[in-house]
Amino acid sequence: MNGPASLVATAWSLHLPGIDLEPALTERFGRPGDWARHEAVPPDKAATVLGRKGMLYKEPATRMALCAVHRVFGVPAGQRPGWSPAPGTAVVVASNLGNVETVARVTRTIEAEGGSAVSVLDAPNVSSNVIASTVALWFGFGAANLMICSGAGSGLDGLALADLLVRAGRADRVVLVGVEPADPVATELFAAAAGQPALRAGAACVVLERARPGEASDAGLLVRFTGDSQLPDTVIGPGGFDPARHWGDFYGARDVVALALAAELAVTEGRQQVGVRGSDGQARQVLLSTVGSRS
């Protein structure tokens, strides 16, 4: 499922609570710009970004995903997005453990007190797609909505499906989000099998549109799958700058964090070409390269 070069990234964001990006990036790439000093609020403070209304019973993963999308579209802090519904915008979210804490908590409540003690407001949260559908609901994105739970490779699976959605005319624009929580349930389930490094909470978002090669409007960041031998010197992922070694493992969000980081390095830091190497068994590779100029 490695289609032709068909996507441009028009915006991207990282939302990595409690992580100071600067030391590791400075050591490897030189001191980064202000984007790397952006403070990401933890899920319990998400209302300062998203506004207070609608926060009740929102999963930590959902809150981080909303924060990442909020930031990518430059919505002012504390405000809900004000634009009209976007029936041509699709949402693709990659996450594996987004709702396991709720599932475990609800199960323990049923066992101890019975189902009548469970809140119906948790009903959406026991279905894993709550993150993707909440992003759509919050921002009015009415095209296809996909929740990818494929494991470590979820993010690049999501990118491949975003590409497919655009090429198949199912969306004009895809909001790709990766998010993973690191609550005690998620952390313990992850650690039981995966070993080191530890699970780390975080979210990232990349907005993707159809590439129209040669058109000025597509000046920006071209995103395409490629062979490993064609990756440039700057690579995010195994064998390159591996975020997991510095900050912890974002698991289902891993590849989208890598994409957003690569986008900052390619465009904001002027490296022009950055590769992303997938770390799951399928090991896809992605090349991000700046094209033209957005004047």
Added chain:
Amino acid sequence: MSALIAASAIRTCFGDGAQTFAALLRGDSGVVPLRQGETAKLNVSCAHHAGTDDPHRPFRAGEFLAQCLADVAREAAVDTSRMRVVVLIGTGLRELSAVERWALTGAGFDVEQLHFGEVVRQALPGVAEVITISNACSASGHALALAQDLVEFGEADVVLACGADTMTQSMLAMIGRVAPEPTTQVRPFDRDRDGVLLGEGAAAVAVVGPSWTGPALGRLAATGLSCDAHHETAPDIEGISRSMRDAFDRAGREPAAVDLVVAHGTGTALNDSAESQALRKVLLSAGGDPLVTAVKGSTGHTSGSASLVNLDVALRCLAGGQVPPITGLRTVLPEADGLRFAVGEPVPLRPGLVQVNAFGFGGVNAVTLLEAV
């Protein structure tokens, strides 16, 4: 463009596809007392279990899925050494019952078992890619849409679109939480419907391109997708209608051409009303007069498998010229005024174009149009 269905396999409370269709024609309900959890704690007394094994045993969804994959691989002569084969699995609850078991007993497991990569690669070694799409009750409809896109773009020779789901305590409790009394029978589109029951199940179809030379069961005209972006749990007529219109636009067909609708029909207050009104708005207002059937009164709600269970039934309607009645439907709900439902007895019909509906939690909608080869 269009794609073909080379093979289809399902597992429901009745067994395989042939057994399920025979039960539907008889109007049987596969409802049994709930064997998972405790009725008193869940306020759920009935379900549609598949198989006869202990429903508390973990990773059963993957086992049902593997059975369906083996069936379609055999029937469509899928050879992963010669063909590029992609597997897309749609699921509502993945293997989250293992998380629940861990929460109560501490029984650990490999976190990668929450999705179906390993079980698929064991059942069908050599597949190129395995992707799990957790899209609630329309998950396998989404897998089907993407499968068609992939074969039409020539990026796979065969895409196995799948669905798999068993039950979780947490979802059962949510169903029980909103029901005044435990539901004992799913009554799709009935005025007196009182809620949904879960059904275990799995499904797989082999989607191939138009150049396929092997046997085929049906032609996929298109699947339309949309998201309501409206409400977390309440379906939206406009969002559902957009997925229907997307399907017709992609297929280049008119709504009036639909002869049969295999509806989502969960038997819940909100879904059946919204689905009925969307069918009236898109199909009837365009001059259509389709027959409408639904299976959940017999099979329960098979969640992520539901769309492909409906598709298997649609394929058998195309082949056999008989449409099963809706088990549990006695008096049609008022919002469905003007729609023609299959009630009581099988209806003789050899449909030209069949519409298959699937709508999920969070407003994720998938509507498929299918016709005879």
